[in-house]
Amino acid sequence: MRRGALGIPALLLVAVFLLYPLALLVELGFHAKTGEWSLAQYERIATTPIYLLVLWKTAWVAGLVTCIDLLIGYPFAVALSRARGWWRLFLLAAVLMPFWTNLLVRTYGWIVVLHPNGLLNSILLGLGVVSEPIELVQNTIGVLIGMTQIMLPFMVLPIAAQIERMDRRLLQAARSLGASPRRTFLHVYLPLTLPGVFAGALVTLVLSFGFFVIPALLGGRRDVLIAQLIDFNLTKVLNWEFAAALGTILLAVTMGIFLAAQRWLGLNSLWTEAR
Amino acid sequence: MRLSRGEAALAGFAGLVSLFLVLPSLIVVPMSFNADNLLRFPPHGFSLGWYEAYFGRDDWRLATWNSVTIALAVTVLATTMGTSAALALVRGRIPLRNLYIFLMLTPMIAPPIVSAVSMYGVFARLGLVGTYPGMVLAHTVLALPFVLVNVVAVLQRMDWRLEQAARSLGASAARAFFEVTLPMIRPGLVVAAIFAFITSFDEVVVALYISGSSAITLPVQMWSGLRFEINPVVAAVSTLLLGLSVLALLAIGFLRRAGAGSTV
Amino acid sequence: MSKAKSHPSTRRTVLKGAAATLILAPMPLRRAFAAEGEVVYATWGGSWAEAMRKAWFGPFTEKTGIKVRTIDGPDYGKIRAMVKANNTEWDIVEVNPDFQWIGPRENLVEKLDFTVIPTDQLVKGENLLTDYSLPEAFWSRVMAYNTKKFSKENHPRDFVEFWDTKRFPGKRVMYSKANGGVLEAALLADGVTVDKLYPLDIDRALKKLDKIKDDVLWYETNAQAVQFMQDERGVLGLVADGRVKFIKDKGAPVEIEYAQSQLTWTSYMVVKGAPNRANAMKLLAFMTSVDGQKAIGMEYTYGLVAPKAYDLLPPGRAEMLSNGPQQQGKTVLMNEKWWGENLEKTQEKLDAWRLS
Numbered sequence: 001m002r003r004g005a006l007g008i009p010a011l012l013l014v015a016v017f018l019l020y021p022l023a024l025l026v027e028l029g030f031h032a033k034t035g036e037w038s039l040a041q042y043e044r045i046a047t048t049p050i051y052l053l054v055l056w057k058t059a060w061v062a063g064l065v066t067c068i069d070l071l072i073g074y075p076f077a078v079a080l081s082r083a084r085g086w087w088r089l090f091l092l093a094a095v096l097m098p099f100w101t102n103l104l105v106r107t108y109g110w111i112v113v114l115h116p117n118g119l120l121n122s123i124l125l126g127l128g129v130v131s132e133p134i135e136l137v138q139n140t141i142g143v144l145i146g147m148t149q150i151m152l153p154f155m156v157l158p159i160a161a162q163i164e165r166m167d168r169r170l171l172q173a174a175r176s177l178g179a180s181p182r183r184t185f186l187h188v189y190l191p192l193t194l195p196g197v198f199a200g201a202l203v204t205l206v207l208s209f210g211f212f213v214i215p216a217l218l219g220g221r222r223d224v225l226i227a228q229l230i231d232f233n234l235t236k237v238l239n240w241e242f243a244a245a246l247g248t249i250l251l252a253v254t255m256g257i258f259l260a261a262q263r264w265l266g267l268n269s270l271w272t273e274a275r
Numbered sequence: 276m277r278l279s280r281g282e283a284a285l286a287g288f289a290g291l292v293s294l295f296l297v298l299p300s301l302i303v304v305p306m307s308f309n310a311d312n313l314l315r316f317p318p319h320g321f322s323l324g325w326y327e328a329y330f331g332r333d334d335w336r337l338a339t340w341n342s343v344t345i346a347l348a349v350t351v352l353a354t355t356m357g358t359s360a361a362l363a364l365v366r367g368r369i370p371l372r373n374l375y376i377f378l379m380l381t382p383m384i385a386p387p388i389v390s391a392v393s394m395y396g397v398f399a400r401l402g403l404v405g406t407y408p409g410m411v412l413a414h415t416v417l418a419l420p421f422v423l424v425n426v427v428a429v430l431q432r433m434d435w436r437l438e439q440a441a442r443s444l445g446a447s448a449a450r451a452f453f454e455v456t457l458p459m460i461r462p463g464l465v466v467a468a469i470f471a472f473i474t475s476f477d478e479v480v481v482a483l484y485i486s487g488s489s490a491i492t493l494p495v496q497m498w499s500g501l502r503f504e505i506n507p508v509v510a511a512v513s514t515l516l517l518g519l520s521v522l523a524l525l526a527i528g529f530l531r532r533a534g535a536g537s538t539v
Numbered sequence: 540m541s542k543a544k545s546h547p548s549t550r551r552t553v554l555k556g557a558a559a560t561l562i563l564a565p566m567p568l569r570r571a572f573a574a575e576g577e578v579v580y581a582t583w584g585g586s587w588a589e590a591m592r593k594a595w596f597g598p599f600t601e602k603t604g605i606k607v608r609t610i611d612g613p614d615y616g617k618i619r620a621m622v623k624a625n626n627t628e629w630d631i632v633e634v635n636p637d638f639q640w641i642g643p644r645e646n647l648v649e650k651l652d653f654t655v656i657p658t659d660q661l662v663k664g665e666n667l668l669t670d671y672s673l674p675e676a677f678w679s680r681v682m683a684y685n686t687k688k689f690s691k692e693n694h695p696r697d698f699v700e701f702w703d704t705k706r707f708p709g710k711r712v713m714y715s716k717a718n719g720g721v722l723e724a725a726l727l728a729d730g731v732t733v734d735k736l737y738p739l740d741i742d743r744a745l746k747k748l749d750k751i752k753d754d755v756l757w758y759e760t761n762a763q764a765v766q767f768m769q770d771e772r773g774v775l776g777l778v779a780d781g782r783v784k785f786i787k788d789k790g791a792p793v794e795i796e797y798a799q800s801q802l803t804w805t806s807y808m809v810v811k812g813a814p815n816r817a818n819a820m821k822l823l824a825f826m827t828s829v830d831g832q833k834a835i836g837m838e839y840t841y842g843l844v845a846p847k848a849y850d851l852l853p854p855g856r857a858e859m860l861s862n863g864p865q866q867q868g869k870t871v872l873m874n875e876k877w878w879g880e881n882l883e884k885t886q887e888k889l890d891a892w893r894l895s
Contacts, residue, residue, distance in 0.1 A: 003367030005411055010360035010419055011379065017416045018382050021393035050891040053704065055895070072292055079289035082282070089528045093521060094293035099473045100516040101300040102497045105509050108766075109299030112316040114308075115772060119302070136755055149295060157466045158425050164462040165429060167505050192432065199428035203383065203421065210386035216759040221893045227386045229890070233618035236716075237883040238645050247389040254384045262373075311789055369808075392620050399624035484617060487628060488579075488610050499611035503585025505762045 023099050026251075029244030041245035051229070051246070055253065058226040060139070061215075062208035065147045070197065072148070073155035077196075080156065081163040095153045102152075107217045110146050111137055114218075130176075142218035145213060154207065156198035162196025202261070206254055225252055300343035300517060307510035325511035333445070338496035345407065345492060346475040349414040353471040356415070357422025358464065364423075365430040383420040388479035390417070395484045405487020413485045421470035430465030577606045578818040581613035581632045594834035599825050605818045615641065622647045627812035629817040632709055636806050637718065639672045640879030649809040655820040660829050660845045666876045667844075669677075672806040676835070677862040679803065679840025679870065680720045682796040683783045685709075685774040688792055696798050699726035701775060704749070704754050709774030712767045715757040715893075717886040718878045720801045721748070724873065727799060732750055737874040740753060743886055745892045757893075768793050777801075780861050781840050801868040802862060804844075836860060 023187035045051040080091045096108060113119045116133035119254065124130045136142055170192065174184040212227040219225075233243035280347065302316060310320025329335050360379060369375050382390065399482065403409030433456070436505060441451040457464075479494035486495050500506035580596075582588045587611055596607040613632040621627050634642070644646040647673045658668060667674045682701060684694045688709060695701040701711070701724065713721045722739050725747040731740070748755075756773050758764040767773040769791045776783075780795065787793050790818045807826075809819050825831050832848035835841070842862030843849060849864075850855050857863045862870065878885075 003370045004363050006359040006367060007363030007369055007375065010356040010373065010423070013356065013412070013414055014379060014382060014419060014492060017397065018385070018390060018394060019378060021395075021397045022381065022390070025389065025393040025397065038387060043536055048887065048891075050887065050894060053894055054890070066492060072295075076289050080287045083289070084287070086528060089524050091289055091293060093524050094296045096469070096473075096520060097297045097300050097517065099477055100520050101303055101513040102494060102501075102509055103477070103479070104497070104501050105303050105513050106299050107304040108396065108505070110414045111766070112302050114297055115770060117770065117772075133773070149299065152292075152471075152498070153294060157469065158428055158463075161425065161462040161466045161482070162432070165432070167434075195431040196427040199424045202380075203424055206380065206384050209384065211384065212388070217763060221755065221757055224890050224893055227388070231388045232886060233883075234388055235614055238615055238619055238641055241375055241621070241884060243389070246388065250386065251381070251384055257372065258377065258380070388616070392616050395617070395620040396624045399621065399626035404626060405628075482621065483612065483614070488608070498582050501762065502612060503583045503587055503780075506585065 002078050025240070025244045026248045027244075028241050029248050030065045031241050033239070033241055041242050042249075044242065045249065048221060054229060055226055055249065057222075057224070058209060059253065061137045061143065061147070061211075061225065062205055065144060065151055066201055066205040068144070068148050069155040070201055073152055073200065074159060074193075074197065076152075077156045077159035077163060077193075095156050098150055098153060102146050103213055104217075106150075107146060107214060110142070110149075114142060114145065137218050140223055141221070143223050144212040146218045147208060150214070151204045151208060154203045158199040158203070159193055159196040162193045162199075166192050170220060177190050195210040198261075202258070205257065206210075209250060209254055277282055283388065300513070303510050304514045307507060307514040309507055309510075315320060325507045326515075328508045329511050329515070334491070335496060335512070337532040338491050338493045339512075341407075341410075341486075341490055342476055342493035345410050345490075346472050348411045349475040350468050350472040352411065352415045353418035353474075354464065354468045357419050357467060357471070358426050360425035361423050361430055363466050364427055365433075366435075379423055380420045382417045387478075391481045391484040392455070394481060398485055404485055405489045407490050409485050410482065410490045410492065412417065413481050414478060417478060417481060418471040418474040420468040421474055425463050426460065429460045433459055551717060553571070571726040575605055576823050577608060579608050579610060579628065579813075580822070581610045581629045584609075584611035585631060586842045587841075590835065590838035594838045595826050598834065599822055602825070603821060607822065614801075614892045618642075618647050619645060622811045623690055624813065627810050627814060629810050630813040630815045630824065632810055633675055633805050633879070634808055635718075636666070636672075636875035637803055637879040637882055638668050638808060639666070639806055640876060643669075643671050644806055647811050649807060649811055649813060649816060651823065656824040656827065657738045658827075660847060661827060662844050662846055664872070666874075667730045667804065672808050673816075674844045675805040675821055675826075676808045676839075676844060677802060677804045677817045677879065679780050679842075679861050679866070680714075680777050681780045681783060682798070682800070683712075683768055683776040683778045683793050684796060685768070685771055686792045686794050687771070688774045690787075691794070694794070695775060696796060701777075702728040702751055704751055707775060709754070710756045710767075710772060711751060712758060712764050712773035712776030712778060715759055715763070715889075717889045718873075718882055720873070722885070722889070723801060723873070724777055724799075727871070733871050737877045738873070738881075739806060739835050739877070739885070741888050745888065748892065784840060784859075797866045800866060800870050801873055802866075803856065803873040803875060804842075805815075806875055828832055 018226050029041050030037060031040065032040045076091075076095075080088065080095070083091050097184070101109070111118070114136040116135065121133040123129075125133065136145065166189075169236070170188055171184060174188045175181075179187070208251065210227050212224060212231055215223045215225045216228060231242050233239045233246065283331050305318050306316055307325055308321050308323070309318035310324070311324040363369055364372065364376070398404050398409055398413065401409075403412065406539070438451050438455050440449065441455045445452070477494060478492075482492050482495045483498065486492055497509045497512060500509045580591075582591065588611070592607075592609070596609070600606055609630065613629070613634055615634070615638060618629070621629070632638075638648075650670050651673065654675065660672065661668060671839055684696060686708075689695075689707065691727060695703070695707055700707065713719070713724075715721075722741065722744040723736060725744040726736060726739065727733070729743060731743075731749045756767050758767060761779050761782050764776060764778045765786050768776050768778065768783070769786050771792070780800070783793055787795075790855060807823055809823075813819055826835075827844060829845045829847045829851070831842040832845040833851040836843050836848055836856065838850050840860050842860050849860075858865045
């Protein structure tokens with residue numbers, strides 16, 4: 001089919017305005033600071049434990065954020081798709097709300113809510129749930145809370161869209177054939193929403209790899225993520241060669257995760273031709 | 276309508292998650308009425324000074340206008356191009372499709388600062404830095420993967436026999452697409468368009484590089500307001516945006532009355 | 540999406556529009572901006588930019604007819620990007636002193652024209668003046684303490700005491716970047732004398748940091764440091780003096796101890812290929828003159844780079860500035876040359892320590 005040609009304009013745009021510039025940067029990563037071809041940057045990454053450690057930590061945080069978002073986001077999307085009238089609008093407003101507030105200001109909002117004498121701790125102390133303030137920011141918990149909130153809409157909306165356009169007659173059919181609600185959910189409802197889940201999870205995971213502001217402002221001593229190191233090399237010490245190598249590895253890792261998800265999670269069908 | 280126990284639990288859960296989503300944004304609202312120039316909570320005194328500062332300054336108004344118009348252009352461009360790419364992926368034959376998918380997702384994967392510094396060189400050579408088309412192109416590139424992922428997801432589960440039926444009844448390919456396929460994938464398209472708009476409207480890192488001094492967007496202006504010290508005008512702007520979005524949703528609500536049709 | 544139905548060619552129209560945009564993209568129209576009477580100044584922005592407008596830019600334009608256009612955010616990455624793309628948009632940048640060495644090494648800056656810029660009036664000191672840079676202003680990181688927890692009589696007076704978590708319990712607010720003074724503080728706390736500070740013994744400093752690692756709140760931006768002190772989450776801090784003075788004036792319970800305050804500065808540099816190079820030199824001369832320094836001393840609390848200007852200030856004003864009389868003999872000058880050469884390696888070690 002010549003429908004394949006429909007994919008050309010988008011690819012062309014991305015190729016000219018991002019892939020080509022990125023390729024120039026990636027190439028830079030294969031040079032020594034002095035200019036000649038060299039694998040020095042990659043040697044440095046491989047022989048300095050901290051870079052692999054940070055990469056691992058980044059993957060761990062991104063994966064965790066994706067899982068939490070899936071666990072909260074799925075039921076929320078179900079609720080959203082069932083809601084009607086003003087309740088629906090309220091839920092929708094809640095999903096879109098984070099986007100209207102500047103990231104830095106929103107992060108500041110989190111600090112106000114979470115810090116030891118902040119809103120949440122005051123409430124918990126007042127209710128007697130805890131006897132001492134709990135440390136919720138300037139540590140990994142803070143990073144997870146902040147990232148989970150920011151990424152949640154990216155999980156919820158695709159799933160909700162998928163539920164929205166689901167053929168409800170299939171559910172009725174399953175029920176009328178005597179399937180229990182649980183069976184109906186597991187064997188009919190869930191599979192029908194999987195493309196939305198995959199879309200949401202993919203976006204959440206991939207975006208979480210590049211986080212910079214949140215770990216910097218809500219994190220603590222141990223919260224160094226890869227984007228912070230790349231930013232430092234690009235904008236503070238101007239070692240673009242090294243930043244390029246770090247960036248290339250980040251791209252390679254995300255691609256690896258993407259391919260692995262396709263192969264092992266049986267999600268292959270999602271990106272291949274629909275029959 | 277009577278709610279079953281399960282439904283009530285689900286609604287309760289959704290309410291809690293909503294709180295989680297809105298709380299850090301809402302907390303900014305009282306801070307925008309702070310009388311002194313520190314962003315602090317609880318606020319000290321009451322003042323509309325930060326709103327005056329916002330409305331009184333040309334640079335803030337211009338940045339707002341730039342942001343809205345750029346984001347709208349990006350929404351149209353990215354949704355159209357992304358949807359056709361999604362159609363190509365799901366319905367067409369693309370050589371090296373895994374590579375194609377990966378390349379199309381790159382704008383989402385590359386950390387913003389990496390994209391920003393590498394894009395700058397090419398944009399500068401084309402004379403696009405600091406121009407309106409430059410900003411639209413840069414943000415369209417960033418928004419494309421979101422459109423692609425969302426539209427592919429809805430196209431996957433689409434019943435193509437309907438389109439085939441339309442074709443066999445004599446509809447042209449275009450007509451079958453616009454009258455049969457499009458209405459069916461509408462929820463996904465709306466989400467894609469929302470993401471495209473937001474990607475542009477909320478984006479700061481690439482904009483810092485590409486917007487130069489003559490196509491400054493609201494996030495860039497806000498970034499400037501937070502760089503040296505925290506300027507509470509930013510809280511006022513955030514509050515205004517929140518208010519506007521709530522108004523927009525209320526308007527939709529009144530237009531649709533109780534819940535007919537879908538909004539997502 | 541219903542509009543598309545009534546107008547099936549929408550998609551194509553948009554694509555055409557995009558193509559047209561590409562083709563008709565204004566080629567170096569930008570050059571037209573590089574008008575005769577202008578100089579572009581990249582600044583940290585905020586209230587500092589306001590002060591500069593009042594003290595420097597307004598009077599300069601009045602005197603010479605040259606307009607000063609400010610742009611926020613003199614980011615090193617952007618300087619490199621614009622120079623490598625042959626698209627220099629800025630003339631003067633205000634930068635941290637490490638750029639005095641990073642800039643020339645990467646070939647991103649112009650030599651200054653000292654036939655236009657007099658330097659006799661400037662403060663003397665190692666590394667303050669290079670072929671490529673002029674000192675802009677002094678500032679320092681000072682020990683700040685919470686006045687509810689500690690008093691004028693009983694608070695840390697040097698870094699040995701700053702490290703004493705038994706006598707002075709509570710969180711310490713410190714900068715997470717290696718060149719943010721934390722390593723110097725650790726070495727001073729470990730008994731290293733000021734004259735033996737550089738080259739820094741990083742391993743020794745990190746070992747000393749281990750002792751208080753659970754008592755530190757790390758900040759990434761100055762605004763965050765202020766927030767920690769203001770929320771009283773941090774009871775001690777190593778924080779930029781201007782920021783502490785600012786919140787103190789707003790009623791926050793903080794006080795400054797100047798002992799062992801870490802003195803550093805910001806620099807002026809001119810970007811390679813600056814569109815208004817000659818005007819930039821004139822503005823630099825204007826700002827670093829004794830009169831220019833006096834004017835900024837009235838508007839802002841940064842330390843002046845022309846010592847004579849202090850004498851022209853009204854009584855009491857000098858004490859409010861960084862590196863003013865109140866601070867004399869109590870400062871430790873940062874060796875920014877060492878940092879310009881060693882920041883990368885040192886940050887790597889500090890990050891490794893953070894993760895350990």
